[in-house]
Amino acid sequence: MPRTAVSYSNLVANGRISSPAGTTIDSTLVTNGVVINNVDPERTLLRVNNTATGAKNVTIKAGTGTQAWMGGQGDLVQSVGANTGSEFLGPFTSARFQQKGTKLFVDFESGFTGTITVFKLPKAY
Secondary structure: OOOEEOOEEEOOOOOOOOOOOOEEEOHHHHHHOEEEEOOOHHHEEEEEEEOOOOOEEEEEOOOOOOOOOOHHHOOEEEEEOOOOOEEEEOOOOHHHHOEOOOEEEEEEOOOOOEEEEEEEOOOOO
């Protein structure tokens, strides 16, 4: 099955946004994973909320191909505590995590429930 695409919520330089609800992490997202298309890893921040009764892992997959020359360092696996509110992951190194086609892949441990929100950090100017 194809990964589920999750779009960016753009953060605003010198401004504000209302906190987005995020995308529900359900059995489909756990089975298929997430893809962030047209990713800019160095400007990508993930907000992950775990509502499962125990800690669960979220995995940022190491990239493959020549653009991910640091991909050999492997995946980034982060434990997210149960009912701990939101945890933030990122920004990420494109040389390690960017997939072919300018994508980022995120996987969830079996039984993971909650939400994921993908933020794009503004460029400093």
